[in-house]
Amino acid sequence: MLEKKWLLAFFVASLLIFPANALAQECIECHSTVTPGIVKQWLSGNMSKQYGCEICHGSAHSTADDWEEATSPSPETCKACHSKQYNQYADGKHYYAWIAMEAMPALQHIPSPQKSLEGFKGCSGCHRIGVIADEEKEGKYGASACDSCHTRHKFSKSEAEKPEACLPCHQGFDHPQYEMWSTSKHGVIYRTEGDTGRAPKCQTCHMPDGTHGVMTAWGFLALRVPEDDQKWWEDRVTILQALGVLDEKGEPTERFDVVKAGKVARLSEEEWQDERDKMIKRCSECHSENFVKEQLEAADQMIKEADAILADEIRTVKRLYDEGILEKPEEWDFAPDLLQFYAVNTSVEQELYLSFMEYRMRAFQGAFHINPDYSHWYGWAPLNSARAKINYEAGLMMAAHEEKTQQAEVGLQEEKSTPGFEVILAVCGIVAAVYLFRRK
Numbered sequence: 001m002l003e004k005k006w007l008l009a010f011f012v013a014s015l016l017i018f019p020a021n022a023l024a025q026e027c028i029e030c031h032s033t034v035t036p037g038i039v040k041q042w043l044s045g046n047m048s049k050q051y052g053c054e055i056c057h058g059s060a061h062s063t064a065d066d067w068e069e070a071t072s073p074s075p076e077t078c079k080a081c082h083s084k085q086y087n088q089y090a091d092g093k094h095y096y097a098w099i100a101m102e103a104m105p106a107l108q109h110i111p112s113p114q115k116s117l118e119g120f121k122g123c124s125g126c127h128r129i130g131v132i133a134d135e136e137k138e139g140k141y142g143a144s145a146c147d148s149c150h151t152r153h154k155f156s157k158s159e160a161e162k163p164e165a166c167l168p169c170h171q172g173f174d175h176p177q178y179e180m181w182s183t184s185k186h187g188v189i190y191r192t193e194g195d196t197g198r199a200p201k202c203q204t205c206h207m208p209d210g211t212h213g214v215m216t217a218w219g220f221l222a223l224r225v226p227e228d229d230q231k232w233w234e235d236r237v238t239i240l241q242a243l244g245v246l247d248e249k250g251e252p253t254e255r256f257d258v259v260k261a262g263k264v265a266r267l268s269e270e271e272w273q274d275e276r277d278k279m280i281k282r283c284s285e286c287h288s289e290n291f292v293k294e295q296l297e298a299a300d301q302m303i304k305e306a307d308a309i310l311a312d313e314i315r316t317v318k319r320l321y322d323e324g325i326l327e328k329p330e331e332w333d334f335a336p337d338l339l340q341f342y343a344v345n346t347s348v349e350q351e352l353y354l355s356f357m358e359y360r361m362r363a364f365q366g367a368f369h370i371n372p373d374y375s376h377w378y379g380w381a382p383l384n385s386a387r388a389k390i391n392y393e394a395g396l397m398m399a400a401h402e403e404k405t406q407q408a409e410v411g412l413q414e415e416k417s418t419p420g421f422e423v424i425l426a427v428c429g430i431v432a433a434v435y436l437f438r439r440k
Contacts, residue, residue, distance in 0.1 A: 097130030
């Protein structure tokens with residue numbers, strides 16, 4: 001028995017010391033000096049027990065002079081061995097993350113390192129979890145989606161099962177889901193007890209049983225089409241028009257096709273209900289079904305209430321454009337355009353951008369993540385404050401515009417009532433002629 005244990009220990013050790021093939025051994029000998037940390041991570045993971053480096057990086061690179069020949073993996077690379085997980089991933093919203101990013105017109109305003117696949121310093125750092133159809137855009141560091149959660153070069157399953165794995169992308173300004181969850185009662189139990197299974201973590205609700213098809217009923221923007229409540233639907237149309245998804249007549253635009261392709265919104269009652277039913281089933285593993293439905297419907301109501309305020313703000317800003325107080329930039333197709341984000345020139349539009357991307361998001365996301373403080377003081381309260389600021393600034397702009405218009409009208413009337421230069425010359429000529437005639 002003791003001999004068998006020693007043989008097993010020797011076998012495991014040999015796997016760590018002698019990787020899958022000779023080519024991988026050459027890689028490790030060189031990279032132990034060049035990138036020792038990567039080698040250590042690779043040897044600590046399960047993949048090094050079965051495969052060599054070439055499974056992801058190819059075999060074209062073998063010396064220090066041809067390092068650029070090394071390829072980088074893509075989701076298709078992982079699919080060769082993990083087809084089940086890939087197919088689940090391809091059915092979820094993470095798969096479409098790159099489509100959603102490139103659809104944003106505001107992308108043109110941000111620095112290249114934040115949007116390119118070379119820098120990963122901004123949007124691209126998280127949205128690279130999505131599949132990039134154009135291989136030329138992948139960049140020399142690749143566009144692998146799987147390593148967003150199973151980080152290189154260990155590719156640990158246990159790491160990806162922890163809520164901290166979601167933290168780099170799901171935190172901060174417009175989607176602080178991690179902060180909401182971690183400071184909710186669910187998160188507090190997890191942080192005090194550890195991963196005991198008593199409290200749900202991100203994966204419990206959004207990746208049950210390890211499924212990779214991440215999807216929610218409302219989606220990132222909390223939009224669904226159609227909406228049965230007539231008043232709510234009117235507010236929704238206003239928001240969708242400000243997003244450029246619907247035109248002035250309420251008809252779908254090219255952006256609607258992007259929303260559909262990126263699965264940003266639920267476009268049928270059946271699609272929405274299917275995801276809602278899945279969430280009810282998950283939450284009912286701990287709570288009664290009636291309690292679960294009440295909580296989810298209360299969060300739905302938060303979206304409705306927040307939409308009413310946002311729509312009111314949009315209508316105020318749109319009036320400024322309709323009355324010519326604000327001039328629509330030539331490169332814009334819609335005004336106001338919420339997807340221009342902070343690339344706007346007036347304080348009212350800056351407040352409108354914050355209302356949409358920060359306050360509204362936190363109001364309803366905080367409700368769904370069972371965090372009352374986030375939902376109210378970080379969402380609902382500043383959303384109302386923003387409406388007051390927008391109304392005040394818009395009122396000043398309208399008053400100034402009206403005064404300017406009245407001054408222009410008065411000036412025009414004075415110009416019409418005052419003799420022109422030609423008339424004055426003619427009168428002077430007549431007076432001079434009469435004077436000369438009398439002298440003669």
